[in-house]
Amino acid sequence: MAADFSDTKFLTYDALKRINASSVHYKRNRNVYFDRLPIHDDGTVYPVSMSFVHNDREIRTQITLNKDGETIFLDMSFDEFKNLPTYGEFQEAITTAEANTDSVN
Numbered sequence: 871m872a873a874d875f876s877d878t879k880f881l882t883y884d885a886l887k888r889i890n891a892s893s894v895h896y897k898r899n900r901n902v903y904f905d906r907l908p909i910h911d912d913g914t915v916y917p918v919s920m921s922f923v924h925n926d927r928e929i930r931t932q933i934t935l936n937k938d939g940e941t942i943f944l945d946m947s948f949d950e951f952k953n954l955p956t957y958g959e960f961q962e963a964i965t966t967a968e969a970n971t972d973s974v975n
Contacts, residue, residue: 879954900942920932928947931944
């Protein structure tokens with residue numbers, strides 16, 4: 871039986887940059903140093919592989935960077951985490967966009 875990842879939250883490169891900037895601004899404990907990591911603006915989707923409430927004020931997330939299993943930790947607000955799309959929502963948006971493209975052609 872195949873694993874169901876439809877409820878897995880994820881970040882795009884832009885979301886990762888934006889939430890990281892917020893994390894730095896609010897002096898949260900876990901931030902990302904982009905110049906030290908294999909993170910690129912190439913359409914890659916970064917799944918949240920683990921998350922938990924940290925110090926009652928934020929969510930600590932573990933984000934998978936690549937198929938080799940390299941991960942980072944990033945702290946974010948409850949609202950930022952809640953607003954992350956799920957992989958299922960992402961797949962649905964792609965399917966809708968493809969259907970719209972096909973109907974135009």
